[in-house]
Amino acid sequence: MHKFANPARFTKLATKVLPWTSSFAAVCFLFGLYFGIFDSPADYQQGETVRIMYVHVPAAWMSLFTYSLMAAASASFLIWKHSLADIAARSLAPIGAAFTAVTLITGALWGQPMWGTWWVWDARLTSVLVLFFLYLGYMVLVNAFDDPEKGSKAAAVLALIGFVNVPIIKFSVDWWNTLHQPASLSRLDAPAIDISMLAPLLLMALGFKLFLISILIVKMRTILIEKRIQAKQLLKSG
Amino acid sequence: MKKFLALVQRDLTLVYRNANDAWVVLFFFVIAVTLFPLGIGPDPSVLQQLSGGIIWICALLSAMLSLDGVFQSDFDDGSLDQMILTSYPLELIVLGKCFVHWLTTGFPILLISPVLATMLNMNLDAYTTLLITMLLGTPTISLMGGIGAALVLGSRLSGVLISLIILPLIIPILIFSVAAINASGEGIDTSSAVSLLGALLIISSVFCPWTAAATLRHLTN
Amino acid sequence: MKNLFFGTNLKVTKGGRCLAKDLEFKIESGNMLLLNGENGSGKSTLLRIMAGLSNPTSGKIYWNNKFVHDNLPEHFERITYVGHSTAIKSNLTLKENLKYWQEIHIGGKDISSQLEHSLEIFNLTTSSDLPARCLSSGQTRKLALARLMLKPASLWLLDEPTVGLDTAGLRSLITLLNNHCESGGIVIMASHDEVRVECPVHVLKTDNFKKG
Numbered sequence: 115m116h117k118f119a120n121p122a123r124f125t126k127l128a129t130k131v132l133p134w135t136s137s138f139a140a141v142c143f144l145f146g147l148y149f150g151i152f153d154s155p156a157d158y159q160q161g162e163t164v165r166i167m168y169v170h171v172p173a174a175w176m177s178l179f180t181y182s183l184m185a186a187a188s189a190s191f192l193i194w195k196h197s198l199a200d201i202a203a204r205s206l207a208p209i210g211a212a213f214t215a216v217t218l219i220t221g222a223l224w225g226q227p228m229w230g231t232w233w234v235w236d237a238r239l240t241s242v243l244v245l246f247f248l249y250l251g252y253m254v255l256v257n258a259f260d261d262p263e264k265g266s267k268a269a270a271v272l273a274l275i276g277f278v279n280v281p282i283i284k285f286s287v288d289w290w291n292t293l294h295q296p297a298s299l300s301r302l303d304a305p306a307i308d309i310s311m312l313a314p315l316l317l318m319a320l321g322f323k324l325f326l327i328s329i330l331i332v333k334m335r336t337i338l339i340e341k342r343i344q345a346k347q348l349l350k351s352g
Numbered sequence: 353m354k355k356f357l358a359l360v361q362r363d364l365t366l367v368y369r370n371a372n373d374a375w376v377v378l379f380f381f382v383i384a385v386t387l388f389p390l391g392i393g394p395d396p397s398v399l400q401q402l403s404g405g406i407i408w409i410c411a412l413l414s415a416m417l418s419l420d421g422v423f424q425s426d427f428d429d430g431s432l433d434q435m436i437l438t439s440y441p442l443e444l445i446v447l448g449k450c451f452v453h454w455l456t457t458g459f460p461i462l463l464i465s466p467v468l469a470t471m472l473n474m475n476l477d478a479y480t481t482l483l484i485t486m487l488l489g490t491p492t493i494s495l496m497g498g499i500g501a502a503l504v505l506g507s508r509l510s511g512v513l514i515s516l517i518i519l520p521l522i523i524p525i526l527i528f529s530v531a532a533i534n535a536s537g538e539g540i541d542t543s544s545a546v547s548l549l550g551a552l553l554i555i556s557s558v559f560c561p562w563t564a565a566a567t568l569r570h571l572t573n
Numbered sequence: 574m575k576n577l578f579f580g581t582n583l584k585v586t587k588g589g590r591c592l593a594k595d596l597e598f599k600i601e602s603g604n605m606l607l608l609n610g611e612n613g614s615g616k617s618t619l620l621r622i623m624a625g626l627s628n629p630t631s632g633k634i635y636w637n638n639k640f641v642h643d644n645l646p647e648h649f650e651r652i653t654y655v656g657h658s659t660a661i662k663s664n665l666t667l668k669e670n671l672k673y674w675q676e677i678h679i680g681g682k683d684i685s686s687q688l689e690h691s692l693e694i695f696n697l698t699t700s701s702d703l704p705a706r707c708l709s710s711g712q713t714r715k716l717a718l719a720r721l722m723l724k725p726a727s728l729w730l731l732d733e734p735t736v737g738l739d740t741a742g743l744r745s746l747i748t749l750l751n752n753h754c755e756s757g758g759i760v761i762m763a764s765h766d767e768v769r770v771e772c773p774v775h776v777l778k779t780d781n782f783k784k785g
Contacts, residue, residue: 192570244520251517258507261588267570268503272517275499275563279521282552286524293531348590358676362665369664369704430658433626437654438677439646445677573627 142321180210404533458490
């Protein structure tokens with residue numbers, strides 16, 4: 115881990131890895147979408163709308179996964195003070211927020227034909243919405259300081275607190291939901307998912323992961339370059 | 353302990369001298385609650401159903417108003433440095449400050465909440481639960497808010513920022529409190545929600561001062 | 574007992590910018606160290622590092638060969654730091670300001686005589702029960718300096734203590750510095766003004782450690 119903590123080494127490695135991850139991501143998306151849209155059965159209850167699942171579910175997985183990564187990066191920044199970990203956490207936030215937004219939007223699109231309404235205060239949707247707020251809070255805080263280092267530190271602490279809090283929030287929202295709504299709205303409790311549906315789902319999930327890595331690399335490289343420019347300007351000013 | 357009391361006494365004196373600032377929060381709470389009947393309509397049965405939620409949401413918002421001041425003035429004038437420079441644990445200093453924040457915002461809100469509950473036609477059986485949830489919930493807000501106040505120290509827009517980052521985190525308090533109030537209004541057992549609130553208070557009274565102190569050390573660095 | 578306070582290989586950064594590199598200092602009981610240098614050369618940041626409020630980006634500070642940042646509470650007990658911000662609450666009276674400061678620093682003993690004395694030195698006795706917002710900026714500075722009398726610290730760290738002081742105030746400060754050094758204390762002070770004290774003065778020019 116520490117071996118790659120050097121920005122120069124990171125850039126070198128990243129440049130090598132990026133073409134592979136991005137092209138594999140594209141391949142996964144291509145096949146995943148093909149199988150998902152043309153080569154898998156429609157659900158016996160939900161009909162064709164079930165195909166939204168192939169984007170919605172992987173995005174939902176990624177929204178939590180990205181938050182965990184962000185918390186891990188924040189922790190290593192606070193403990194070992196690696197600036198690269200800070201850059202990773204900063205880059206992950208908008209990516210994770212985008213995944214969460216995709217989850218919410220596809221959820222709404224799915225909800226419209228299923229429940230006849232764009233939005234219901236379903237436990238899952240609600241907790242994803244709160245997760246979205248946590249991402250936004252992080253992004254606002256990280257940029258709220260004149261001294262970027264302070265922003266990094268404060269946001270890193272917030273990411274960790276959020277991470278500890280996510281299970282508590284999830285629990286409370288589930289609890290709240292059972293209080294207010296009959297369980298009739300739960301979807302996807304089909305006993306076992308058919309392989310013809312599972313395959314495109316997993317392909318899409320893999321594609322999302324690779325996409326995350328690729329875009330993370332691009333974002334981190336950009337921040338590193340920005341930092342170098344800034345350092346040069348500082349040097350010039352004496 | 354003596355130092356703790358001295359610190360609390362100092363902060364209370366400061367609040368007392370600026371009593372206006374503490375009144376503002378209470379006043380905001382009352383006004384915000386009053387807006388709901390005006391917006392929703394005066395139907396007593398609707399208000400009764402919403403009363404717990406209205407009071408709690410307004411309490412959360414009012415607490416947010418004053419949170420950014422918990423460390424800000426001490427940070428600005430260098431007092432925070434002087435507090436760090438004592439051999440006294442910063443965690444306890446933070447705890448003292450959160451306690452003063454609760455005593456000057458959460459506690460007055462708690463005291464006036466039954467009056468507003470009457471105006472919202474809250475079910476008589478729910479008053480005790482309202483007070484209990486306030487007693488357990490508002491200190492947790494001050495403690496969580498302490499972290500928020502430490503996090504936004506020295507940032508631009510610290511006042512709005514603190515609401516954005518802390519409100520999502522204290523959603524559980526809102527959920528459990530309102531659930532307990534509504535349940536007791538319907539004569540259902542409230543012990544699970546209340547004990548969850550208690551658990552949150554206990555966890556945060558250990559965890560929050562520690563986190564806030566660590567944050568302060570990092571940020572004043 | 575003679576105390577020795579020194580730092581080696583210090584790197585001072587602020588906002589990601591390096592202000593000073595490979596900075597060294599060394600000071601013994603009874604001496605004063607004057608930090609000299611243009612604005613933005615890292616004097617205040619260096620003082621904060623010496624106080625233990627900040628960590629140096631690299632390098633270490635020692636008190637009698639013990640690494641200071643390993644045991645900060647112990648270090649805090651031996652120092653009094655008067656920073657650029659005065660840490661005076663405008664809504665507390667002068668007396669209250671001093672009283673609370675002393676209570677959280679050394680615990681609440683009966684200190685009224687000491688307190689009166691410290692106010693007297695800086696000629697603030699007559700306004701001792703007024704809220705501090707009534708003070709001028711020079712008087713506020715004096716009140717901040719009056720704290721030096723309230724805590725038996727062996728190391729004084731003063732950031733621009735002379736700013737805004739009148740001649741009488743400056744004289745009082747110099748007397749305090751002389752007494753402190755005479756009784757085996759150490760003073761480290763950042764200042765642009767000339768301060769004539771009787772104890773041996775070493776000068777550290779922070780400009781000399783600029784990057785490069």
